[in-house]
Amino acid sequence: MNTHLQKIKEYLRSLKEIIRVLIFRFYKIGTGETKLTRDFIFLFASWFSLLIFFSFFILAEQNPFRLLVPFQLYSYPSLDHRESVVIYISNGEGEQIPIHRKVLKQDETGAFIYQLVGEVGSPPYFDSVEALAKDGKLFSPKKLLDIRFALKQTWFVEKGSKLVVDWNVSILQDVMEKYRLPRTKSDEADADAEEENTNAPVDTITYYTGGTETGPKESEEVLNKRRILAMESTIRALNASLFENFADLKSIEHKFSGEPSPVYHWDTLPALVTRP
Known part of the structure; x- marks a missing residue:
């Protein structure tokens, strides 16, 4: 039990460090201390586009992986034979x-x-x-x-x-x-x-x-x-x-x-x- 808790603490500690580094890096970019590189712009735009892409499907309650199946982009209308x-x-x-x-x-x-x-x-x-x-x-x-x-x-x-x-x-x-x-x-x-009967049930x-x-x-x-x-x-x-x-x-x-x-x-x- 203690081993699992120790692993969780180490994972949270490393995640906290990554978040701190990202915040510090964005802070430097915002204040002009660090110049933007093409690699950073490309990675940022790629991850941001991917986030927007999946967010759209989540809000629409659709499965984004159906795009990988041919002819499944639009669902066929249900036919009512009645x-x-x-x-x-x-x-x-x-x-x-x-x-x-x-x-x-x-x-x-x-x-x-x-x-x-x-x-x-x-x-x-x-x-x-x-x-x-x-x-x-x-x-x-x-x-x-x-x-x-x-x-x-x-x-x-x-x-x-x-x-x-x-x-x-x-x-x-x-x-x-x-x-x-x-x-x-x-x-x-x-x-x-x-006429109302008082003795009636x-x-x-x-x-x-x-x-x-x-x-x-x-x-x-x-x-x-x-x-x-x-x-x-x-x-x-x-x-x-x-x-x-x-x-x-x-x-x-x-x-x-x-x-x-x-x-x-x-x-x-x-x-x-x-x-x-």
Whole structure:
């Protein structure tokens, strides 16, 4: 240990001596006691240029040794193979707006439809500029149902003007049962309008309701109503997205395990929709 300390002290002592000599030499040059030689000017300019060279790359966070590799002076721009598609998002109360989202678009039609279903049910990220509703207020989207795994089959009829989408009813019901449904503004207004019950438990769940065993329980009728509303918002957003991305599409027919009657007996959402 003492040997290592002694070596460090000797190294620092020699470094101190070199610095002292350099300072004394520059002092003499500055006061005119020593004349500049060509060798000194060359060495000083060389080391100073080298210092500036490496400092530039350090500040730019680049590797200077890449200059030694041919054709590596400038980095190639990254190629984005994603294409912009129009996806509709919803606030869960019947209002929806189109947004642009970049995806790796599938060439096969069935795979592209499956991709659109997944994008509609994905988290509603979007550009803040696109979030302005028609009245100028900020649009507040809700997370829609992810029903891509319930998609059984899709096919075009009537020379490509009509799209038939067949859904797996059991998977749809499972998604609706397990999905945590957000409260809508209408639900909050109804809750405020009701008479306050002092004996009722404190509502600690303000956003999520379904799919939990804790907190106050809502009636099955209310839960079914909100599940249907969430599914309707998802299907409406999907229909609008399909019409937007397929210019020749005139109508969309939804089947549920091969039957035209929808799950949960929807009354407000017809199985056959036409382009608005």
